[in-house]
Amino acid sequence: MTAKLSPTQIAWRAAQDIADGAYVNLGIGFPEMVAKFQPPGRQAIFHTENGILGFGEAPAAGSEDWDLINAGKKAVTIKPGTAFFHHADSFAMVRGGHLDVAILGAYEVAENGDLANWSTGPKGVPAVGGAMDLVHGAKRVAVITDHVTKDGKPKLVQRCSLPLTGVGCVTRIYSSHAVVDIEGGRFVLREKLPHLSVDELQAMTGAAMIVPAAPADLIVPEL
């Protein structure tokens, strides 16, 4: 039995909730993996902040065109139906509520839906990119994250201690151990790893979860 889901597996789980034809923005890094796991028969249309809608997979090494990159500055490809546009139009799509889903990483998510994912505090160089726009733009903002930090501290918390990316914006968390919704300012457990008891999960979580009678099993293939 898996002790916890790998990032790849978390990405797989998040991908299962994306409808055919959905317009989706995936955050830089870990969330980008979600694109690989679209269920058969479904095709989402991916948006990247720097002005492409409907881009395709990474090109083969050596055939990159560096004018054709995503927000993470990785080379991508076009496919039938791709469109290019400038940054103001790109963020009109974001801010105007035209994206169906944005899936982002997180340092902390609070039970009130607050998200902290851009700054670990005053040290170092701050960088925000498009995250603050995405959290207030997409119809649904989901987070994919380890359930706890490397030190074992909860990332699902009562109130964020780090600088916020957005207020009350997250509605679903796909973690290494569970799928948790945010409703009415509370965490609501939807799915958990089968081997894990509710008490064990609650102990890893920084705020009390609402637990339905029988939370579904979080079952993800080996990847």
Added chain:
Amino acid sequence: MTAKLSPTQIAWRAAQDIADGAYVNLGIGFPEMVAKFQPPGRQAIFHTENGILGFGEAPAAGSEDWDLINAGKKAVTIKPGTAFFHHADSFAMVRGGHLDVAILGAYEVAENGDLANWSTGPKGVPAVGGAMDLVHGAKRVAVITDHVTKDGKPKLVQRCSLPLTGVGCVTRIYSSHAVVDIEGGRFVLREKLPHLSVDELQAMTGAAMIVPAAPADLIVPEL
């Protein structure tokens, strides 16, 4: 000697002040005639609110394409260097101060630069179009007009009595009898028809003009 300039002649005079390469918007109707009288060797680039920059003359009757019209809904043509764009980009050009000159008609112009050219009062159907944007956008806003109304009343006035199009926006008036600048809240006579005395012109004007020692003659060819 001409008693007064015809609209065509006023348009000719206004055209003489347009520099080569200037970006110009001409109001619907009478101001549109200015385009015909560009001095030799100069080529202005004409903007129309409905999304064309650098359009050409009217097509021959019968060869109109009704997707290629100007703001007055008259058919125009493209020429080398024409560009199409949508209405928000079009008014970004206007409001953003990118036009060098806008030339508009007027019901009244006041010595403080106020313009009234969109409404003759509460009766009838009001219509404003792009005039209110143009008066606050172009680097230079000029008016072409008869010096007096059909009833002989001054159109150059102390304060507009009709609903305003814009506040303090006009800097030059090309009238049927004179060229008048607006500076520091006063009319300043620049040119007048040679046969006309300053006193005669002042009597046709609704506010006191500053008159230089020797106002230039307003000389326009027969057209």
Added chain:
Amino acid sequence: MDKTLPDLATAVGGIDDGMTVMIGGFGGSGAPIELIHALIDRFVATGHPRDLVVVNNNAGNGHVGLAALIEAGMVRKLICSFPRSADPVVFTEMYLAGKIELELVPQGTLAERIRAGGAGIPAFYTPTSFGTDLAKGKPVEVFEGRSYVQERWLKADYALVKAHLGDTLGNLTYRMAARNFNPLMCMAAARTVVQVSKIVAPGSIDPEAVITPGIFVQGVVEVPDPAQEEMLNRANARYPEVAE
């Protein structure tokens, strides 16, 4: 994922009483005449939709398209910049008779309010209309010594749009100055339906040439030879045609 609609009736089938409907075009160029006429057909057949709030730059011309929609009595209020035309008799008579409301908006402000609606900008400041009757009741703020009027976004339940090519994902191109308000309205409506001269497969439109990306479009319907308002009016057309 195919956004193709089977026919015009389906395209306008979701427009209910009281909705705000943006209608593209500037005068006749870019005006989705066939979509408008399909909406009139529904009204003639069912009595609905009615009490519409319509957003367009103008108020129609002659007795076809937007003018016919107004003449049919379906429009409660018009939001526009220039309700004059070569033949504005329909709107003029109804307006002077108090049968239709008018919200007059400067053209650039109208365009920007629609874009703002599509771009998630609830309000912005413009120098346009400052000190005029059209700024009455609106907040004014001074920035860098100059006065500006606060204007609010404009959104719609539906947009009826005319484009040139459309692929099945909703990517659109336009013909020349028929572009005008159409791309903005696509952005600002909860549901945008577009009549295109030809529906093509994804990839048929160069990604550089897409003017409206498909994310702003919910449905496309093919109208191969769209009527041009100017030509209908020269022929003194009426819609619906009057049986005499």
Added chain:
Amino acid sequence: MDKTLPDLATAVGGIDDGMTVMIGGFGGSGAPIELIHALIDRFVATGHPRDLVVVNNNAGNGHVGLAALIEAGMVRKLICSFPRSADPVVFTEMYLAGKIELELVPQGTLAERIRAGGAGIPAFYTPTSFGTDLAKGKPVEVFEGRSYVQERWLKADYALVKAHLGDTLGNLTYRMAARNFNPLMCMAAARTVVQVSKIVAPGSIDPEAVITPGIFVQGVVEVPDPAQEEMLNRANARYPEVAE
């Protein structure tokens, strides 16, 4: 009326100490490397311009282009959304040493502020950053029950832009995602100079395909085979080249 500039040095010749300069591009795509390097050349030769305020999405990568401009000590302040990259060492070191100021702006707000500067909109409201540190000190207003932050326009004295084709009137096209901030910056600068891969005659670009109309451009200079930042960095390039 011909906006062709004879060379890169002329293109950047008017940029003075303390000016605000927008530099197009997103990472390396659309970055006007040659214009930036021409500006560095001038600084190396004359000690000017310096104390620049630079607007770009990023803070440079490696030791070429924007990173080289910063490394040369010409930039007093950077306005950007994401000062990280594969190799951000130049900015990072100078920032942590207190040698350069940073105004961090959310990416969509940065784009919209630049567009607003170009469109004559002195301020607008956005939901972005509400309730965060980046909204501190900014006016907040509630519209329809939701809170929004007031953001101000952003303008520049100069914009340095990279495009693909440009005609002699300044009409521009871009290559794929190299479009990004470039068309917006063209709008927002008092003077926009553009490096294009090829200068063509008016009429060579389809009027439908023009992305930046010439009214937003003051000068074009041909750079037939522009360097791509990613390739320079893979080759560990530096600008100016270091004689050792």
